[in-house]
Amino acid sequence: MNKSLNLALGALTGGLMVVAIYMVFEYVPTEADQGIVQRIFYFHVPCAWVAFAAFGLVAICGIFYLWLESPIWDDLGYAAAESGMVFCTLVLVTGSIWAKPIWGTWWTWDSRLTTTLILWLLYGGYLLLRAMADDTPQVARFAAVVGIVAVADVPVVVVSVRLWRTIHPAVLVTREGGHGLEDPRMVATLLVALAAFTALFVWLLILRFATLRMRTRIAKLAGELNLAHAAAGDL
Amino acid sequence: MENFGYLFAAYTIIFAVIFLYVVFIWRRQARLEVELRTLEARLKEVRQELMARETTARAAQ
Numbered sequence: 107m108n109k110s111l112n113l114a115l116g117a118l119t120g121g122l123m124v125v126a127i128y129m130v131f132e133y134v135p136t137e138a139d140q141g142i143v144q145r146i147f148y149f150h151v152p153c154a155w156v157a158f159a160a161f162g163l164v165a166i167c168g169i170f171y172l173w174l175e176s177p178i179w180d181d182l183g184y185a186a187a188e189s190g191m192v193f194c195t196l197v198l199v200t201g202s203i204w205a206k207p208i209w210g211t212w213w214t215w216d217s218r219l220t221t222t223l224i225l226w227l228l229y230g231g232y233l234l235l236r237a238m239a240d241d242t243p244q245v246a247r248f249a250a251v252v253g254i255v256a257v258a259d260v261p262v263v264v265v266s267v268r269l270w271r272t273i274h275p276a277v278l279v280t281r282e283g284g285h286g287l288e289d290p291r292m293v294a295t296l297l298v299a300l301a302a303f304t305a306l307f308v309w310l311l312i313l314r315f316a317t318l319r320m321r322t323r324i325a326k327l328a329g330e331l332n333l334a335h336a337a338a339g340d341l
Numbered sequence: 342m343e344n345f346g347y348l349f350a351a352y353t354i355i356f357a358v359i360f361l362y363v364v365f366i367w368r369r370q371a372r373l374e375v376e377l378r379t380l381e382a383r384l385k386e387v388r389q390e391l392m393a394r395e396t397t398a399r400a401a402q
Contacts, residue, residue: 143344146351153355192362196355203351207344306359313366320373327380334387338394 115309122302129295137292146204148295152303153196154222158260160190160307161229165257168250177322180246183253185314187232189307194226217266218274225263228256241325 130148137144167183170176201219202212213219232252239245267274287293 141343143347145348149352149355189362192358196358199354199358200351203347203354207347310359310362310366313363313370317366317370317373320370320377324373324377324380327377327384331380331384331387334384334391338387338391 112309112313115305115312119302119305119309122298122305126295126299126302129298134291134295135289140208143204143207146200148299149303150197150200150204151296152299153193153200155300156303156307157190157193157197157225158264159304160186160193160311161225161253161257161260163311164190164229164232164253168253171246171250172254175243177246178319180250181318181322182311182315183250184236185311185318187229187236187253188314189310191226191229191233192310193303193307194222194229198222198226216274217270217272218263221259221263221266225256225259228252228259232256241321 126148130145134145134148136142163186164183167179167186171179171183198219201222205214206212232249235245235249235252266272287296
């Protein structure tokens, strides 16, 4: 990967993150009912957004891999799944920490929480498959199918607060159709945090994709070296 | 500042996890770069050896 692009993306991510942190801790007003702990929301929601985007990308890469059979799509899908898993884990952990003072429990089998846990388990399975099996086209095809099927849970997570009885708040649009964030400073903080996490995701994705491409190149070179050794033995 | 501990814990975990993931990627990248350079150098050596052998074989004919 181009080092200057890497640095530029890293700097952009760092800058946006600093602004987001300032807004979360200094700029945004404290929510009236929940108090200071509601500020977890400004990083909890972007983590969820990035995880959903990452899993959507896994499915898109899966479709392209099955169509074109190019290892680039397989590597990109793998990188997206791994990054998405990091953010999905953060969604569950920060949500649990937020739930404890507000709901009085670390975990409840609420529809939003349960469907998110299912999502985490699905992509955990995807990554386990990649880690345990050899890097063969057959495994890549199987992983592509898993990635395409698993993404079906993302819309279920999103609409779960409307489909089933739940205690999880519908943040952006409430059941009554109203806006969950009344103060414009809250909206601005959320948007900046969304931008910061999107930049972070793109940066991590590119970093991880570069290592996976390197691994593919090493496998190719090892094959060439074996052939060269065989040819040297024949002479 | 009620519940500040929860807020602090949530943000600390977020940054710790992201930091650890970045370190994991960088370390893996550094290891793969070394492996790649070693393989490239070895392949170059073997190819040069092959060419030298071919040249010697042609000269002998």
